[in-house]
Each structure stands twice: as structure tokens, then as C-alpha cells.
Amino acid sequence: MYVAVKGGEAAINNAHRLLADRRRGDRSLPSVTIEQIVEQLGLAVDRVMAEASLYDRTLAALAVRQSRGDLIEAIFLLRAYRTTLPRFGTSVPVDTASMKVERRVSATYKDLPGGQLLGPTFDYTHRLLDPSLLTDEPIEEPARKNASDERVMRVSDILAHEGLIEADGDFPDDHEAGDLTREPLEFPMGRDLRLQALARGDEGFLLALGYSTQRGYGRNHPFVGEVRIGEVDVELEVPELGFAVSLGRIRVTECQMVNQFKGSSKAPPQFTRGYGLVFGQSERKAMSMSLVDRALRAEELGEDITAPAQDEEFVISHSDNVQATGFVEHLKLPHYVDFQAELALVRKMRADIEATRNGGKDRREAAE
């Protein structure tokens, strides 16, 4: 039973006023600007865009600032904002093969067309705290070298020439890509819907699930075929024009995971693949996504489903951190009546048990 109660209005107003004060912090320090967040905390901004499923660097930075750096709160803010906007349409699928590549590494081929391009990576740093960043010392300009015109070829295309790897995932031509923002989730779902859910899924949750597959819970023998980061054009068919025009570019991270596969009753021995594509620069997320995408293809490939990462309903139902935080955090809201009911119930059960015990004792006493 729900009983409406009123109260706390002044407390709530003052709490929000206090929140605004704590958000601002020490007034003798300059306030952090949106531009500074975009430029200097760019990977936090990227994570918020990816998991909010809304690409807009400025608004994501605003959300980071408003949430005091609580990224799940920031994701929640951006998700809420998107519900206020109409949808103009659906883009032409982005072409990651023609990405303006800023980083590209492959763990399967040393020498491959386009080369190993490290880009701005944390890899090979020693993870030692850098005291020079305690102050504002000048930073060197990046080194430059003449860029080659060599096309940064997809690793999956290299393997495809030998016929040893499965094709990119296909659906019948008349299949319309599912959209979980428009239709309720139903299981089992197509790989297209799964990828949409994973692309906005919580990085930590997907990282843990991907890790679990490596530790043997649904092992799938992965190699990073390649990870690439860079900008792609977003094009939209404009009905007034009758053709597609560019809306500008977005930065994405793509991971092609290549998995050894010994074959099953449904498929011959070959390399199979898991795919990851994420807004912004986030290879941890893209790699985790591709591991989980591959794990969730167990049924399609005729593998035994034995581990959590292979359980579609479990993974997709729990990957969204806005849903998760909503349900977990609602527990702190008033449950006074529910709890009173539980309290009465526990008291009654306790009384019944004690009555039974005492009754037994009484009977024993009577028998003696």
C-alpha cells in the first residue's frame, strides 16, 4: 500500500542550495569552464557521451560539471536531456574503413598496411604519478612526420582473403535495425539490438564480463585484430535535398576482436569475431564490448552456454547503468510504510515461534 505524505520541501531546497555550493567549492579558486573540461578531461566527456548514448561534447562536459564529476550522474543528466528532443532521422551507417585514424594497433599482424600507429596512448607509460602536473609547466608540441597515403586496411579484410574468417555480421536485406529507445526489450534479441545495448552499456560492467571470459567463464580465445580510434563522417539523407549530406564528424573507437573457433555442428573451423564500436576515445570499452559481443553469440555458433557473459538476458538486462542506479538508489527513498508492514510481520513470526516453543515447554512440564 502506498500512502502519500508531504514534507521536507524546505529541507530539499536547502539541500540543493548546499549541493550548488559544494559543487562550486572554494570560491577563491577559479571556476572550471566547459571548454577546460572538454579539452583537459576529454576521456571523462567521452565516457559520458558513450553511456548516455548521445554525442555532444559540450553538453557532456556540462553534465560532468553539474554532477561534480560523478560520471553516472552525468550520464543520467544527458540521457534525461535527450528525451526532450525530437528525432530528425537516422544517419547513413558510418564508414569506419575511411576513418581519419588517430590510433590503430593490431595484436595479430606486425606489419600491416597503414602500420601500427600508437597515437595518444597510456600504453607503455610507467604509471608513475608525474609531479610536474602538480604545477602548470609548459608542454612540448607533438612530434610530426610526413604521413603516408597508405590506406589503413582492416585486419578482417586481410584474413578474409584466405577465407579463414567469418564475414561481417549480416541480416536479410529487409531487416530494419532494432532500436531499444523505441521498443521494449525482448529476449532473445538480434545482434543489432545487442550491439546498441552494449554500446551504451556500463564500461565497468562490460569490462568485468569481458574479463570473466578470459578467466574461463565462457572462454573464446580472443586476439585484438585491431583497435582504431579516429573521426568518421556522419551523413544524413535530407528529404528536401534528395541526397545525403555530411553533418560533421564524430570520434569513435572500433575494436575487431578475432576469436579462434574450432567449429561446431553449425559452423566450420574458422576465426569468428566480436565487434565493438563506441562514441569517443575508449578502447577499454570497445575491447570489452567486443569480448561480450562474441560471448553472446554462443547460441548462434552452437556453443554451450555455461557462463554469465554468454547469457543474453542477464547481460543486456543489467548493462545499463542509468537503469541500474535508478533501481539500486531508489532504496534510499522513503519506504516507511513497507517497513512498518515488514516490522509487524517479523514481530508476529517471532511471537508465533516463541508461542510454539513455550507451548512445547508447557506440555513437557505438564507431562513431568
Next chain:
Amino acid sequence: MDLAKEIEPTADIDGRRRTAGLLAEASADELRAAWDKLPDKPDVKAVRGPETGLVMVRGRIGGGGAPFNLGEATVTRATVLLPSGVAGHAHALGTDKIKARLAAIFDALWQEEATRSFVESALLGPVEARVAAEDNRTAEETAATRVDFFTMVRGED
């Protein structure tokens, strides 16, 4: 009003696509500077917007397979009409309404014989050059991080 009907022969599609792409890349400052330089400012009628909405960005499974919905992006669009009846459209990522309105005006001005060369020289040319320079810089910075493998010689011979 059927705007599609009054627009150009198909041969001009490449030109329109290039214009639209560069207008989407242009910054609000670049657009404003070009507008300030425009000698005869037309009396522009707003037909639609500027308004902000979403476009669902699609990717492809495995990079080249069936499409899937990756996530949305903010887009701001505008349509304007010049006194001559030529319509201009603009669509660009982000939420900048001034940018969308100016871009729509320049899209219309580009279609007019009399103002096309102005739009090219005052706006599209400089934007194209800036984007190319930025892309080249990024490509060169990335190229400097390319790994050159060398083989260590082992053994006695």
C-alpha cells in the same frame, strides 16, 4: 511547398554535397565573419528552425555488415528562403542555432549565380583550407607515433 522540385539538376549534387559538408564543418565565427563581409545582405525569410533535434547514428556490424543503432547525436537544422525564392538548408552536429541559420543562408547564396563566388572565396575556400590543414597536422602527429620494427640479430653467424 515542394522545395525538392525547385532545386537544381542532379549534375549539381556533388557541388551541393560539398557545400553542405563544408558549411557543417564551418565554425560559428567563420560564418559570422563571412556574413559581416557580405556586401548586400539579403532579406532572409526563415522557413524552418533553427531547431535542435537528434539523429540516430548507425554503425555496421563488424564494420561492414548489417546496420545497427550506435547512439544519437545532437543536430541543429535550419531552412531559409531568399527573396529570389531560392531555399537554403543547413544541418550540423551540435546545438548552435546561429550557426545553422547562417549556414542555411550561405547554402542559398551559393546556389545563386551572383553570390556563389563570394561564398566560395569568403567562406568555403578558407574553411576547406583550415580543415585540410588540421587533418594534415593530425595525420603527421599520428605518423610520428608509427612503430618501426627492427629485428634483433641472434646467434653466432
